[in-house]
Amino acid sequence: MRNMRVICCSAMLVLCSGASAQENVGAAPVSLTTCEWAPFYASSLPKNGFIAHLFLEAFKSVGYVPSVTFQDWAEAMKAVEVSTHDALLGAYYSDKRAETFLFSNPVYTVDNVFIARKACRAKYDGDLENLHSLRIGVSKGYTYSSEFDCEEELSKIVAANPQELVKRILNDELDVIIIQIDIFLEIIRTTYSGQADSLQALGPSLTKKGLFLAVSKDRKNAEKLIEDFNKGLSLLVKSGRYTEIVNRKNNDQ
Numbered sequence: 001m002r003n004m005r006v007i008c009c010s011a012m013l014v015l016c017s018g019a020s021a022q023e024n025v026g027a028a029p030v031s032l033t034t035c036e037w038a039p040f041y042a043s044s045l046p047k048n049g050f051i052a053h054l055f056l057e058a059f060k061s062v063g064y065v066p067s068v069t070f071q072d073w074a075e076a077m078k079a080v081e082v083s084t085h086d087a088l089l090g091a092y093y094s095d096k097r098a099e100t101f102l103f104s105n106p107v108y109t110v111d112n113v114f115i116a117r118k119a120c121r122a123k124y125d126g127d128l129e130n131l132h133s134l135r136i137g138v139s140k141g142y143t144y145s146s147e148f149d150c151e152e153e154l155s156k157i158v159a160a161n162p163q164e165l166v167k168r169i170l171n172d173e174l175d176v177i178i179i180q181i182d183i184f185l186e187i188i189r190t191t192y193s194g195q196a197d198s199l200q201a202l203g204p205s206l207t208k209k210g211l212f213l214a215v216s217k218d219r220k221n222a223e224k225l226i227e228d229f230n231k232g233l234s235l236l237v238k239s240g241r242y243t244e245i246v247n248r249k250n251n252d253q
Helices: 002-026 050-060 073-081 146-150 162-170 181-191 222-239 241-248
Strands: 029-034 065-070 087-091 101-103 108-117 135-139 155-159 176-180 199-216
Touching: 029 050, 029 073, 050 065, 050 087, 050 222, 050 241, 073 087, 073 199, 087 101, 101 222, 108 181, 135 162, 155 162, 162 176, 162 181, 176 181, 199 222, 222 241
Parallel strands: 029 065, 029 087, 135 155, 135 176
Antiparallel strands: 087 199, 101 199, 108 176, 108 199
16 A cells, blocks of 8 residues: 555655646747947847846746847847847837848837037937938948938948947047937946037937837747747736836836
8 A cells, every 4th residue: 555655645746747847848049139329239238138128028028038148139030039138128219120020019118319519519300401411420230210211411420329429429530319308318327428519409309219129930839939928018018017117217126
């Protein structure tokens, strides 16, 4: 009788172990990549920043095990295009990008603005012709608006990233830069505190851009990954977790 109990207990342990192993198999890894873009996401921020936290939590809520790698934005896009990584975290949508990538529902919305040196007396009221004579800094690999991206009369100078844009305009190498306003304020606060008096924001926002998950169309089961992510994002919103993360921003969440 005792042997029978031992056999039954052993069988139960095997069944439990099998069930546990099945659960682990179902928790598929997913590798995300993006650039350093504080205060939204960066390797130095708690939880990698509140936007990264939203992306990771959305995947976790539907059974994935997500990770994020930070690199240059152009390199991040290429890594996802060739499936070295599964998805881009925080991509802007454009028709050109949609030829290569599938996009999720938007996770967050940001404002891109023109920042100008006061000395150049630039004006912007929504008409890009006002900027034709100016040196305009843009970030490598970024897309802004279809009108701006296609406007060939503008003198666009490419910088490696938003940090370099701010450095170059403060050094009088650029007249105007396009940058997300919160990113600009974060760079000024952390690197150029007290040097912003020579700069000003111009007119209305150039664009209000959604931040999306982007997956290469060539990736196996790309549609399923987007579908699962959208489901996870919806669960975050319905549970109130989305609002909690956004409201707490870069506090320790």
